Amino acid sequence: MKQKRLTIQIGKQGSVSAVLHLPARQRSEIGVIVAHGAGNDMENSLLVDFAEGIAAAGWPAMRFNFPYKEKGLKTPDGQKILEETWTAAFEAFRGHPDVGVHQVAAAGKSMGGRVASQMAAEGKLPAEGLIFLGYPLHPAGDKTRIRDAHLYEIDVPMLFFAGTKDTLCDLDILRNVLEKLAAPRCLEVIEGGDHSFKVPASLGFSESEIHGRIVKTAADWINETFFR
Helix, strand or coil, rough: CEEEEEEEEEEHHCCCEEEEEEHHHHHHEEEEEEECCCCCCCCCHHHHHHHHHHHCCCCEEECCCCCCHHHHCCCCCHHHHHHHHHHHHHHHHHHHCCCCEEEEEEEECCCHHHHHHHHHHHHCCCCCCEECCCCCCCCCCCCCCCCCCCCCCCCCEEEEEECCCCCCCCCCHHHHHHHHHCCCCCEECCCCCCCCCCCCCCHCCCCCHHHHHHHHHHHHHHHHHHCC
16 A cells, blocks of 8 residues: 655645555545545544555545645635535546546545535535545534535435534434435444544543544445445
């Protein structure tokens, strides 16, 4: 497995960094792109482990920054810029000479996954699957503002990871939403996990073990979803 650092041009926003993870031996023409959340960047340990794990399983993967993080800022870009960045990253990944893929699963931590799903619902992101590494279903402390309307418009398979202690995603509400979705969907629950899947030390699981479980579940889902 090898890595390549890329620079992706984002129209008037300049450019952002990305890292391409290439498998030693590619298994199929499927790849995964993963976007970071509002409070982190592409160097977040979950995203790094996820991309490396997907590549180790035999599929090319790429992680990238949004412009505000590339500039060292804390406040996320507006929706239009976030979407422009996702589109540019998608096109750069699909068009890279070292990436031979015909199908792409769009993954994201919190905000990154939400934006991808909104774009997919509107036909702006031609992904064949969506992976949510912690979906921000509602603001912390306010379970009345549910971000679910666009999810019912999505027609591609979806995989949700959710922690039982996630303050931005009440599991009962999420399960109720998933029951009403028309598209194929799967849910993997991380016991004790918060919005970043950090678990209490008392449970006896290290960060690498939790991340490994997430990678294995995602790899199994890719196999079951695209190789039936």
